[in-house]
Amino acid sequence: MELRASRIPGVVSLAQGVPSFDTPDPIKRRAIEAIEQGKVAKYSLAPGILELREVIAQKLEEENKFFDFEEEIIVTAGSIEAITATLLALLAPGDEVLIPDPTYTSYQPAIKVAGGIPVFVPLEEENHWAFDIAELEKRITPKTKALLFCNPNNPTGTIFTRNYLHAVAQLAIKHDFYILSDEVYKDFIFDANEKFYSLAELRGIRDRLIYIFSFSKAYAMTGWRIAYLATHQKLAKKILAVHDALVTCAPVVSQYAALAALEMAEEELAKYHAIYKKRRDLICRRLDKLKNIFEYQKPDSAYFVFPRINKEVLKKIALDPPASNREAIRAGGGSWQFAIELLEKAKVATVPGAAFGPSGEDHIRMCFGRSEEDIDLAFDKMEMFFDNLKL
Amino acid sequence: MKSFLKKFIQYYLKVLTKFVLWRHKPFIIAIAGSTGKTTVKEYILKFLREKYGEDEVRGNPRSYNTEIGLPLAILYLESGESSFWKWWKILIQAKIKAIFSGKFPSKLVLELGVEKKGDMEYLLEMVKPNIAIITNIEASFTYPNSSLDIISDEMKTLVERISEKGTVLLNNDDARLRDLAEFSKAKVITYGLEEGSSAKAENLETDIEGQSFKFTFNDQQEDVKIKKYGRHFVYAWIIAKVVKSIL
Numbered sequence: 001m002e003l004r005a006s007r008i009p010g011v012v013s014l015a016q017g018v019p020s021f022d023t024p025d026p027i028k029r030r031a032i033e034a035i036e037q038g039k040v041a042k043y044s045l046a047p048g049i050l051e052l053r054e055v056i057a058q059k060l061e062e063e064n065k066f067f068d069f070e071e072e073i074i075v076t077a078g079s080i081e082a083i084t085a086t087l088l089a090l091l092a093p094g095d096e097v098l099i100p101d102p103t104y105t106s107y108q109p110a111i112k113v114a115g116g117i118p119v120f121v122p123l124e125e126e127n128h129w130a131f132d133i134a135e136l137e138k139r140i141t142p143k144t145k146a147l148l149f150c151n152p153n154n155p156t157g158t159i160f161t162r163n164y165l166h167a168v169a170q171l172a173i174k175h176d177f178y179i180l181s182d183e184v185y186k187d188f189i190f191d192a193n194e195k196f197y198s199l200a201e202l203r204g205i206r207d208r209l210i211y212i213f214s215f216s217k218a219y220a221m222t223g224w225r226i227a228y229l230a231t232h233q234k235l236a237k238k239i240l241a242v243h244d245a246l247v248t249c250a251p252v253v254s255q256y257a258a259l260a261a262l263e264m265a266e267e268e269l270a271k272y273h274a275i276y277k278k279r280r281d282l283i284c285r286r287l288d289k290l291k292n293i294f295e296y297q298k299p300d301s302a303y304f305v306f307p308r309i310n311k312e313v314l315k316k317i318a319l320d321p322p323a324s325n326r327e328a329i330r331a332g333g334g335s336w337q338f339a340i341e342l343l344e345k346a347k348v349a350t351v352p353g354a355a356f357g358p359s360g361e362d363h364i365r366m367c368f369g370r371s372e373e374d375i376d377l378a379f380d381k382m383e384m385f386f387d388n389l390k391l
Numbered sequence: 392m393k394s395f396l397k398k399f400i401q402y403y404l405k406v407l408t409k410f411v412l413w414r415h416k417p418f419i420i421a422i423a424g425s426t427g428k429t430t431v432k433e434y435i436l437k438f439l440r441e442k443y444g445e446d447e448v449r450g451n452p453r454s455y456n457t458e459i460g461l462p463l464a465i466l467y468l469e470s471g472e473s474s475f476w477k478w479w480k481i482l483i484q485a486k487i488k489a490i491f492s493g494k495f496p497s498k499l500v501l502e503l504g505v506e507k508k509g510d511m512e513y514l515l516e517m518v519k520p521n522i523a524i525i526t527n528i529e530a531s532f533t534y535p536n537s538s539l540d541i542i543s544d545e546m547k548t549l550v551e552r553i554s555e556k557g558t559v560l561l562n563n564d565d566a567r568l569r570d571l572a573e574f575s576k577a578k579v580i581t582y583g584l585e586e587g588s589s590a591k592a593e594n595l596e597t598d599i600e601g602q603s604f605k606f607t608f609n610d611q612q613e614d615v616k617i618k619k620y621g622r623h624f625v626y627a628w629i630i631a632k633v634v635k636s637i638l
Contacts (some may be wrong), residue, residue: 005560013624026472029473042532043532044532045530045531045532045533048531049531049532050425050426050529050530050531051426051531054426054427054429057621058429061619066601066619067620067621068621068622068623069426069621069623070426070621070622070623071621072606072620072621155527203599203600206599207599263453263454264472319509330410337576
């Protein structure tokens with residue numbers, strides 16, 4: 001959708017999930033220093049520079065997660081490399097990997113690259129997109145090798161609660177599968193009834209849990225391609241062999257930048273949090289004005305909102321397509337067509353819900369990682385578009 | 392200009408730090424090495440605070456351990472990072488603290504960060520440690536690293552500077568560190584899991600609760616459980632125990 005949007009002049013994008021900020025200055029300065037000191041030209045150890053892994057372990061410890069920085073932490077080229085390397089290390093051809101539905105679009109290709117089969121587990125929309133444990137258990141087969149999920153979830157902004165996560169952990173033990181917990185949005189929690197809980201805090205499953213964190217979103221570093229995973233040393237050893245074969249090591253300059261992020265960018269992180277909360281409230285206010293078009297659940301976290309499109313509206317916009325859009329309809333259902341109409345007519349880019357899984361159909365994802373001006377402009381354009389259609 | 396300012400700040404803080412240490416004469420425990428310094432510092436702080444109370448023992452906040460970080464740690468000030476005005480304020484605060492502050496902890500636990508030749512010499516111009524601890528000498532890179540020999544020389548400088556009345560703790564599991572013992576005029580205590588360690592951990596086991604081991608030092612034995620993973624926590628516990636027994 002971003003690519004398509006880039007070809008149309010005047011489009012405001014709420015599609016791609018990237019922060020609107022530049023990387024904070026202390027991070028950039030540390031990277032420059034590392035370059036000037038000649039530290040970045042050569043490979044680091046495959047799991048990453050020691051200083052960074054040590055600081056990662058210290059930060060994790062502050063969050064009640066305990067890992068040995070020497071044996072259990074691997075710095076990766078973005079979280080998708082961490083996920084792909086893990087899946088390549090763990091899966092045999094035909095193994096099944098459970099993923100929530102809807103969830104992050106790149107999980108499916110990563111599973112397929114590793115020879116696995118993605119199996120969707122529908123989330124309960126009426127229950128704020130929570131896991132339905134019974135539905136999850138129903139989909140477990142002897143071929144199930146892992147559950148891969150994002151907490152908080154993209155695109156719904158759901159925080160999976162401690163009770164649900166413990167139930168998931170029990171299933172993992174009972175049916176002997178691994179859990180990949182991708183927690184890239186954990187620093188952007190806006191309204192939670194309870195403290196954010198990670199399965200990495202649960203010692204009883206540390207031999208089957210792979211914790212993944214990326215610097216991309218928290219520190220506005222998407223282009224630096226830097227993340228890490230933490231897991232039991234036996235798993236780490238297997239994953240490290242794949243990581244080494246894929247990339248040798250994460251970009252060394254980015255490793256120094258990540259070190260600065262953890263040591264020096266706390267203020268920026270807090271600032272981003274406050275800004276995203278403000279933007280979340282803004283996008284919700286604007287959605288409130290479009291009640292005849294969208295029905296939505298206020299996201300607790302991350303920077304996405306995932307509204308359901310009113311059935312009548314969808315019928316009017318998406319099921320009466322002009323010929324030029326037939327190709328898009330073949331690719332998916334009404335949400336594709338709706339998103340394309342918004343893009344081409346209203347000049348607003350969003351992501352069709354079907355991209356996140358079958359349960360995402362009839363929804364679109366809007367990102368409020370973008371500036372307030374962009375959010376306002378996008379909604380002004382959408383309002384005008386819907387007004388013209390007399391909706 | 393930027394470089395001149397940095398040098399000025401560095402010099403100014405160094406003078407004040409030397410003055411404040413001369414004034415209060417705290418007992419200094421210095422921790423150096425490639426990794427594990429912060430963990431060791433935290434364990435020592437915990438153990439010594441149990442014995443002497445919170446106010447009597449202070450460590451570097453965060454990992455302030457370089458030519459500017461160390462004085463800030465001793466003067467108990469935050470970094471001004473890249474802000475000229477913040478630094479201006481810090482320099483004034485530093486002067487006031489150095490001259491007028493009456494309260495100062497009796498024990499300082501300080502990380503010494505060393506990256507290149509000469510770093511240790513510079514830090515030791517400011518602080519005269521009573522106890523020196525060296526955790527390890529390790530590399531972050533895969534290519535043959537002559538810089539490890541440079542770091543080893545820096546550690547040797549630290550070992551040599553500890554007086555006869557002081558103590559040096561060396562990791563017996565690190566061959567480079569074992570070899571440094573001969574350069575010490577102070578008492579040397581080696582620690583680790585390998586044979587020959589004066590303070591030794593044996594029967595190390597890991598389970599979901601963490602790690603457990605048998606600790607032996609001065610003919611006394613203790614069964615230890617720590618709820619964390621990684622050998623560096625075992626080392627940190629041993630070091631803190633030994634330091635507590637010395638003080």
